[in-house]
Amino acid sequence: MTDYSPLLSTIQKITHGFGDKSALLPLSLQPYRSTLAEKKQVHGIRIVDINQPAQHCGEADGFFTREPGILIAVLTADCLPVIFSRKDGSAIGAVHAGWRGLLHGIVEQMAKRINRDDSTGNWVASIGAAAGACCYEVNEELITHFKQLLPYPAEIISPSYRHLDLAAIAKNKLNDLGFAAVDQAGSCTLCTLDSTRTQPQYFKYTSYRRNSRHRQQDPSYPDIKGRNQYSGIVITG
Template sequence: MVTSRLLNSIPGIRHGFGCAAALVPPVLENMWSLRPVKRQVHGTHVAPVELPEQAVGEADGFVTAVAGLPVSVITADCVPLLLARRDATQVAAVHAGWRGLYDGIIPAALAEMGEGAPIAAAVGPTICVECYEVSEELANDFAGKFGPSAVPAFRHLDLRAIAEQQLRAAGVEEIEHVGGCTCCTCDAAGEPIYRSYRRGDRGSQMHSGLYITSQETT
């Protein structure tokens, strides 16, 4: 399980990013059955979550202020983004692939969270620039919309940079990148640490999520 020091610094929040060895972060296992029933579609819909096992339909962002309810996303190379207010009153999980980033899933999630205490953001294991080659047309579209930092090399997108750009544009100042590349990060034995669609993994994907603890927020 991968964690963020930034999110760990917030009392009342528990979180984790999955990996190949633990697709569901251990910190979420005891309450995994309570997560929303959803279908991720690379869109921009952000669903408020208020009930255990809530059916939210097609959505790629999930926000809750209810203690004890986990929100999570499934990824293989896309950006798993976890958000938490500094006062531990609200959390969100966002699935941001290139489609979601281009169409504004991150601003949509922040808008759904509304006003309140400052937000801390953790960008989890995501495919790196070197591993993420796209079509020239798509690269040009991103460069035109987000500037040269989005495409630092010919036909290669930097999903992390695009996510951070959108977070900072919305006023999020505390941002941490954790976990490395889903495609090329390996352990000491040379075995892949994560599941990666680009590397050819077609099996189970990784889960990342967080929740507000009922003990520390009541």
């Protein structure tokens, strides 16, 4: 079932949701699909203001709007989706934060955009499903790079050998940047099973890494092109 943030669910003027394999775009957001921006996510840190439906944005990984009825969404399949709302629902945002974007400052760029004419203290954020610390194994060099560049204890960045905790890093960044509250919706995209289906084994989320392993074993196994999940938010009130 679609993941929802308890924190964002208290804001009456917005609708949000984090997609999964059962509904890549959450059902509550599907009426707004035609308003989605045209963009290319590139694991960067560019934030774009969305002022009109179906706006052409070029290469971008973060989106911000104060316009009602325009769906702001990012596509992920192991990377971290983070969606944002002002506490009164009058402005919203979303970022796609893989390890590159998270390390290089996509979250900070969203905070900078908010602080241009507001304060992050008036905003909340929710972190969606992504590759979890349980499964997200990377090389030692990348772990070392994170530890060198980020001012967090080693156990937050890497709670076990060569495993990276994207969600914990993002949560600490968001707290440090002054957001009023942060929560997490969803779980690990690599290993979380769909609790509604037991036979055969069926995973809840699309996962690039899991799919790549299957394709290494069986080149005929279909790739995930067109099957990434959307995490999105729209001002409805």
